[in-house]
Amino acid sequence: xxxxxxxxxxxxxxxAMELYAERGYDSTTVADIADRAGVTARTFFRHFADKxxxxxAGSEELLNHMVAxxxxxxASATPMEAVTAAVVSAGDIxxxxxxxxxxxxxxxxxxxxxxxxxxxxxxxxxxxxxTEALRNRGAAPDVAALAAETGIAVFRVSFERWVAGPxxxxxxxxxxxxxxxxxxxxx
Amino acid sequence: xxxxxxxxxxxxxxxAMELYAERGYDSTTVADIADRAGVTARTFFRHFADKxxxxxAGSEELLNHMVAxxxxxxASATPMEAVTAAVVSAGDIxxxxxxxxxxxxxxxxxxxxxxxxxxxxxxxxxxxxxTEALRNRGAAPDVAALAAETGIAVFRVSFERWVAGPxxxxxxxxxxxxxxxxxxxxx
Numbered sequence: 001x002x003x004x005x006x007x008x009x010x011x012x013x014x015x016a017m018e019l020y021a022e023r024g025y026d027s028t029t030v031a032d033i034a035d036r037a038g039v040t041a042r043t044f045f046r047h048f049a050d051k052x053x054x055x056x057a058g059s060e061e062l063l064n065h066m067v068a069x070x071x072x073x074x075a076s077a078t079p080m081e082a083v084t085a086a087v088v089s090a091g092d093i094x095x096x097x098x099x100x101x102x103x104x105x106x107x108x109x110x111x112x113x114x115x116x117x118x119x120x121x122x123x124x125x126x127x128x129x130x131t132e133a134l135r136n137r138g139a140a141p142d143v144a145a146l147a148a149e150t151g152i153a154v155f156r157v158s159f160e161r162w163v164a165g166p167x168x169x170x171x172x173x174x175x176x177x178x179x180x181x182x183x184x185x186x187x
Numbered sequence: 188x189x190x191x192x193x194x195x196x197x198x199x200x201x202x203a204m205e206l207y208a209e210r211g212y213d214s215t216t217v218a219d220i221a222d223r224a225g226v227t228a229r230t231f232f233r234h235f236a237d238k239x240x241x242x243x244a245g246s247e248e249l250l251n252h253m254v255a256x257x258x259x260x261x262a263s264a265t266p267m268e269a270v271t272a273a274v275v276s277a278g279d280i281x282x283x284x285x286x287x288x289x290x291x292x293x294x295x296x297x298x299x300x301x302x303x304x305x306x307x308x309x310x311x312x313x314x315x316x317x318t319e320a321l322r323n324r325g326a327a328p329d330v331a332a333l334a335a336e337t338g339i340a341v342f343r344v345s346f347e348r349w350v351a352g353p354x355x356x357x358x359x360x361x362x363x364x365x366x367x368x369x370x371x372x373x374x
Contacts, residue, residue: 078372079372120308121304142348143372145347146341146344146369150337150340150369157332178329179373181333185330185333186369
């Protein structure tokens with residue numbers, strides 16, 4: 001995975017997160033973000049469709065990356081092993097350089113119902129994509145749906161723990177720990 | 188749990204489901220539903236706030252019932268046992284008399300993005316309520332969140348299986364079977 005590019009897009013992300021935290025998402029405009037980043041609104045729109053996409057532009061990359069990992073799991077992997085490979089692969093994207101943005105993004109979303117809904121829809125899309133990828137691997141429909149739902153549940157809980165926890169713990173480690181907790185819970 | 192009342196509310200529900208299936212949710216109005224049920228729009232609004240609430244009016248009852256079951260689980264119950272008691276208690280509400288409505292409701296929601304979003308929000312509310320109830324029982328935050336997410340995942344998958352499966356299988360049996368599948372998946 002490429003590191004986030006420096007330059008205008010990075011400055012716009014940083015400016016947006018500052019403003020969302022300072023005055024709230026609803027009270028921040030694209031013009032405010034561009035001003036703070038020292039670029040024009042035209043430049044903003046070269047990078048993001050709107051102020052919401054500053055927060056969600058990475059979601060498709062994440063989805064594609066996780067589904068690729070699921071699909072690439074060995075044919076011998078069980079559905080849960082394939083899902084585990086998928087969610088653990090999130091660590092390739094959510095590396096240490098993205099944790100600060102992720103933590104602040106999480107706080108903005110938690111404070112804004114419209115964004116929470118958007119996040120729920122993104123998570124549902126991931127669940128659907130996992131289910132489809134598992135069925136393509138030959139999993140029975142019920143098993144595919146359950147493994148997909150469970151994998152996304154593990155991802156959500158792990159993500160929340162990662163952004164709230166110590167900075168030096170990789171998200172992949174948190175995910176593995178959450179999976180171990182789950183195995184204990186359901187045993 | 189009381190059976191659904193006969194009379195105007197029942198006729199309005201039936202009329203709404205017929206119309207949503209025939210012409211789609213978006214193209215159905217409250218006036219259409221009231222006409223089909225043989226009542227006035229004024230009567231409709233005595234029972235439901237709007238056409239969406241015909242589909243979601245039972246959600247709060249379900250949430251409260253499941254949280255009560257979770258809270259009433261023995262103090263010795265593990266978090267997952269308490270969550271299991273909660274989701275299995277959905278069978279008190281989703282009895283055989285509600286399966287036909289539930290099946291048709293599910294199809295309408297699956298066909299309508301606006302309703303899917305609403306359903307996702309309801310499920311997220313349930314997850315939050317389960318998490319809080321588990322924390323009130325003394326569960327650690329991470330364990331509470333994970334058990335709650337997992338329980339709702341089991342509920343969603345089971346509900347889908349129940350409405351698609353044979354009419355004579357109670358939802359509580361489907362939930363127990365899904366929980367057994369989950370234990371096998373995560374072992």
